[in-house]
Amino acid sequence: MDFAETTRTQNEDENYSLLCKAHEQFNNNEYDRCLELLQQLESKGENSRPILRHNTAVVNYYKSGCTQHATLLQDLEELVLDVKPIPGSGSVASGTEGVTVGLSLKHGGGGSAATVARYNKAVIYYHRHMYATALEKLAPLVGRMEALEKTILALVATLQLQLLLATNQLNRAEAFLDHLQYKLNLVSSAPTIEATAAAATVGSSDPVVARVGNEGSKGTSLQLLQLLTHVLNRKPVLITEDGSPEYAALKAQQYYIMKDFQMAAKQLMRINNECTQSGTITPHLSTCIANNMGVIHLRVRHYAIAAKFFQNALNFDKQLAFNLRQRTLQTMSSAHSCEILYNLGIAMLHLRRAKEAFQCFLVPIKQYHSNPRLWLRMAEACIMQHEAKVQEEERQFLPANEHNARKKQYAPQSAAVPELTLEFAALCLRNALSLTLHYKANFHVVVLSEDSPEQKSDLDQQSWRHLQDNNFCNPSKPISIESLENMLAAIYAAHSYVSLRLEDYVTALEMAQQMLHCERLSDAHKLLAHMYAAEALMRMHKPTEARDHLDPSFVGTLNAFDLETRDWQLKSLDAAQNVVRYNLAVVMAMQKDYPKAKTLLSTLTHAVVSPKALTLRRHIDTYSAYPAPN
Template sequence: MAEAEWDKNSNELELDLLTNVQKEFNKKNYEACLKILDQQGSGNQISEFKNHHNKAIVKFYMSNCKDYKNLLEFLVEHVAKFKGSSNEAKYSISTACYNMAVIYYQLRKPYAALEILNTIVNKIEDLDESIGCRIGLLMLSLLLQVNQVKKAVSFLKVLEKQLKICIENFTVEEYSSVDDVNGTDRMFRLMSLLTSIVNQNFVNVPEDGSAEFAVLKAHSYYVGKDFQMAAKQLSKKFTASWCPTINHGENEDTVISNNMGVIHLRVRHYAIAARFFQNAIQFDLKMSENWKNLSLHNMGASKMPEIMYNLGISMLHLQRPKDAFDCFLIPLKIYYKNPRLWLRVAESCIMFYEKNNTEIDKNRIVSSVIGTGIHRKYVLEPSPKIKFSEDGQSSAIPNPNLEFAALCLRNAVSLVESYKHKFITSENLDGMESDRVWNEVNDNNFCSPSIPVNKEAFDNLRAAIYAASSYVSIKLGDFVIALEYAKTLLELENLSDAYTMLGNLYCAESLVMLNRLVEARVHLEPKIVKNSNYFDFETRLWQLNSLEAAQAVIKYNLVVILVLQGEFDVAKAFLTTFTHPVVMNKVKLLKMYIEVATGKF
């Protein structure tokens, strides 16, 4: 929370006044504080600023920490006056800068808070110990909040040196009792353990009976992939009460429900995960139902965007695309630079299209058969019209249709291509880490609120975006664009077997629609999936759970091209070799078409 500034270097009279102010402030007697501050005489510019700053803080607390706008307006106006001033002036406004950063932190504007703290954090050893520790803790919290986890490790080492703190003492089992440490040391202990855990390092989290350490221990189990123990840890009845929301801006039920949902999501219990996320949303809404009367430290307590992101993922797995789409729109307002989130929105649109426009009884293409033998005739059903958008609405308006999916995927492509040049591999980091100061350490945190991505995950993300882009372009009839996306997909590094197959299929389909049949045949050679790992194809929508199924799909599409080229005899001979059930319905229809086209029954 915002801090007042008690100057210990003042003269004896001013020091007595400030001592009395601090006593009254600690007693929450704010009116008395203002009266004493009014007695303080005028001095130089810095002294007057401190006096006005303290009055602003007292008035802020008088409003029950709700009138943050006036405080922030005062801080922005007066701190700007000291930019470029002497070092003495800069150090004197460190508390004011800290207060500004706290306000932005609680308003969920972490990058604005980081920008402010970066101007003072490297000089915290010259500040008062209390404010120096608070600045360090806030900086560490902000780095973790924006998923700059490697930078947080480097900064923790800086704090250890500048504040003369032994971080190792915070991770040993003997240093376990809450009563043995003060509040600041306990926070450093929590943050140091959390920093190690999010960096995938094993640490022994002690049991001290508090909910904070219990949740932290569950987090360590989760990182270690011991999901059963993580769920068991969260299910405990804590001996110490959780810090109430009204005082500390944290809600036990919301945190635990969300974490339990994440655990079940990780082990593919999607329905159970969705139920936990829905419970977390209810707890979060109940906490913030009277938003206008919330104090500053409750403003940032809501975890709604992150929970809705998690619920959207669950809904996608549960084949509920419209619900997933509605969920993703909420975090999209905050995490609009996350290419993975744009992809998830597009996937919701694609699934909604598939469920509402392609659920057609394929067997009814032939409505009836008249006659037998060589006199047999087929009566075909008229082709159904595909509806791409609803009610003639613009594709710019968020709706789960393919037009909006195309917009989302364009954003995703632009983002991953820009991040591609910023991506730092682990090999590069190993060679540069020792030569860099803490604020030059790079994290591949392109997908907040998700954890930083490694090279393999980033390559898979790019492949998924280009594959989805090609598919949507084909469905919208943009075959030239679809071909470009598919070719780009095939040129990516470390492309998995599944995406190699998709890239070739989309290239072939686009070329067929562009009447470039000879080029399309190149992408449908059976050898394309000769050495594929069938585990890559395990998706319920594809129904491709084996290498044989994948090869059957490739061969079937090759036969389609043979038919289009008029090679009916070769195509018919090929069709007799098909045995896999994944294509048998289509094979029967294609045989009927060949019989109708050739007149040979």
């Protein structure tokens, strides 16, 4: 009995020594020698050990240049299915990024292999931008973090926090950070400053800020992610730069959130200059800097400059995305074409370049098809293109029959085909409306507890998994209830307009009426709602009902600032008043109340309506010259 025990102990020591040597060869990039040592273990009857299967798969992956991730993923899937993890078992793992090689020769080591395999699967999905799948694969490990060993615990916690930030789950990330700090004692508290950071206003077209530095790199530590989480949640923190681009970029992002756009731009340019001089500039770093410079210029309404930066960012990103299937996982995670095209499309809309904007949105819509804001932007590009065609036809004074022929040229085209047509705009707006109403019904409102701060803090730490973020507009950050209502009003307005142009007057009236019932409705949208409702009723030969929406007195109560700050033709109360009066004159003419219509038309002097008012006056004079039939 004693002899058997001694022999088993000596064999385990020899096996563990071989594993340690294999690990050393792996760290020295000697993958062939590492595989030889693992094969020696197999020849000694250790081939049934799941840890050997795992390590062999990982070494073969690195030997291939870290490009055969599909094969590695398949091996890991088979390993997890074959091995039932043992609750509470841990593993000793090496490395802090990418795919990890586990080293363990404990009894019950199968549980350790399954733990590391699950982590590696989540890493692969993270680098492939499949964040929801990565969260799902990592969930079993996150659910039992208290039972994991310190090394693998740090890896799991870091990846989980990265995934929460990548999916814009900022509230959950903050609560998860507290859980790591107070329950697991894994991170230290970040230094705070007394001054409170100013909150940045979230617009209806929220650009995407890319973070400098590869989030899967060794430079990404829990401490850096802790600071990033606090910054994104607008918590006052003191960021001390250590000379790395990651901390310098975090400082730039803090300036941006505090609306100090000039300092944010200076910080980014300093990073670019220092890295260029030191020779450490990379395509990924250049991509992030160019994109973020574009976002800054977009916020200060320098749209042409912003578009130029976004185009530069795309050029840098192409160097990363070229032949992506043959690139490493880290290179895959560094490619951000979808996010950059999302930003470029917004800039092109502001520049009234509808075709370019539409083409930009076609790429991100494939990945972010549940984003109602993106569907709205595509519809706006279609509307903008339609308005440009109408204006061009009016300038060329096309005959009525030719104008109608051009108007119907899209009729045979299916509405499901992505084209710059009003039919496709209607489809986009239906998608946007359905998604927004669904998200509004499930909108999470934070209810402040009346419990003591200690009880509330303890409750928050216990229930971090149950927290919700209104992050349904990915890749842009979570949306507020005010932005949600503004977006809903914009969707109703666009839907009503498109329905009018497609001669669907019932839908146009319904959308205008729904817009009037929106909460927090801006004065500009209130004006549009009444105008569209009136036009729909006039087209439906209901002038009396249309007249109720065209009371000129309500325009005088509108907020002039709300009109002047919008990118549309009506930039003053005077222009809005003239438009309402003109439409009211049209209704009066339809009711054959010619004297009142002519009196109203004589007061219209604004350039927006004066040509049309003159034409209407001529028609009224023509019709009023003939007696009405008995």
